[in-house]
């Protein structure tokens with residue numbers, strides 16, 4: 001066993017070059033997935049108050065400008081959320097051909113064919129009650145929601161999406177979407193499952209951004225209890241069995257132990273979602289001059305990678321990509 005004074009760990013920390021060559025975890029723009037909120041209407045660029053720097057954009061020149069920036073920064077992918085013109089009990093705008101997300105996909109594929117387009121597959125932005133599925137007798141009905149999720153996924157892929165990401169935490173959602181995609185001739189399209197999604201207070205700002213707060217109740221009947229990690233592994237096991245091509249843990253920062261546990265048990269590509277509330281905390285503290293935004297963001301992204309995530313969904317993607325380029 002090596003001991004002080006023979007062993008001195010400061011030797012590798014002496015210069016930037018020595019630190020760089022012994023660095024274990026790296027962060028690159030190509031690891032990032034940038035979330036975009038696509039709204040109905042024209043020439044809309046509306047900043048989300050609780051998420052400075054993040055905008056709701058219409059599927060026209062506004063989105064095109066954003067995509068040009070994202071592609072130029074070398075960001076790996078975008079994930080799309082939709083804000084439809086109308087909402088109803090059956091979430092019909094979630095799979096309508098001319099709805100904002102479907103239009104946005106076509107536009108992005110034209111503007112930046114290499115950029116990976118992932119779509120969020122959930123009903124909460126499209127139902128008038130804001131829940132993630134069909135309501136029956138006051139609760140979110142799992143099985144009648146599955147058919148709709150399949151339909152939504154097929155409409156995204158028909159529009160050109162590369163990857164679909166179901167986020168509603170319905171049991172059986174991955175299998176139902178896999179079957180629907182295969183039946184529609186999309187056997188080659190991957191499913192990134194939000195397999196481990198906690199019932200988190202850190203989604204608060206997102207619900208402003210996507211205009212999707214539940215009108216009554218909460219999401220604890222389908223999203224996971226923050227106290228559980230063994231259950232997270234069961235969620236992953238089921239999703240892998242149903243055909244998931246990649247897994248996600250969400251949120252990221254309070255759940256890095258979960259990221260690590262999933263990483264150790266499953267060889268699939270793993271994503272972590274650095275969610276809206278995590279972003280808002282950093283932005284608010286930085287605005288007050290209480291934190292060094294650049295240093296904190298690069299540190300937290302490194303932490304998420306070190307915990308074992310391959311991909312990071314983050315609202316910091318554009319800033320971080322710029323800082324990494326300058327570094």
Ligand code: PBG
Pocket residue numbers: 120121122123124125167168202203204205206207219274275276277
């Ligand atoms: C559901 C969905 C949510 C988020 C991503 N997909 C909200 C929710 O479950 O309430 C949250 C993302 C974030 O907070 O950044 N479509």
